[in-house]
Amino acid sequence: MELILFGLLAVMLVFMFLNTRKRQKQLKEQQEEKASKTVPGAKVLLQGGLYGTVVSYDPVDLDKPAQIELAPGVVIEVHSQAILRVVDPTEAEAGIDEPEEGSDADVTPAIEAEDGIEAITVETPEETKARLERNNDN
DSSP, X not given: OHHXXXXXXXXXXXXXXXXXXXXXXHHHHHHHHHHHHOOTTOEEEETTSOEEEEEEOOSSOTTSOEEEEEETTEEEEEOGGGEEEEXXXXXXXXXXXXXXXXXXXXXXXXXXOOTTXXXXXXOOHHXXXXXXXXXXXX
């Protein structure tokens, strides 16, 4: 009876060992693939859910911070391992519907007023910048 239990234990240990090695190999391949795709200009998703563009990244020295541009002129430094994955261009653009040519693309979208709530308009970046400059002058 004890011999059967030891045999079962040995089989389980071998299975765990092989499964762990397989998982480690997969993780290493994923890290190498991410490092090869993380080049300046690549779109990335950070651990915190922020999307940005790589400005600089050192795949050899992972302790050196990576520089990520979140918006034009806004560059942050993050730990290299904070980059969750490189976003494919088709994946990043999948959620963005671009207006067709000849449509009313210059019209600012608005949310219809309901139950006495004011309509909200969406500003372009230029309009936002102008509004902020007007507020700073006051």
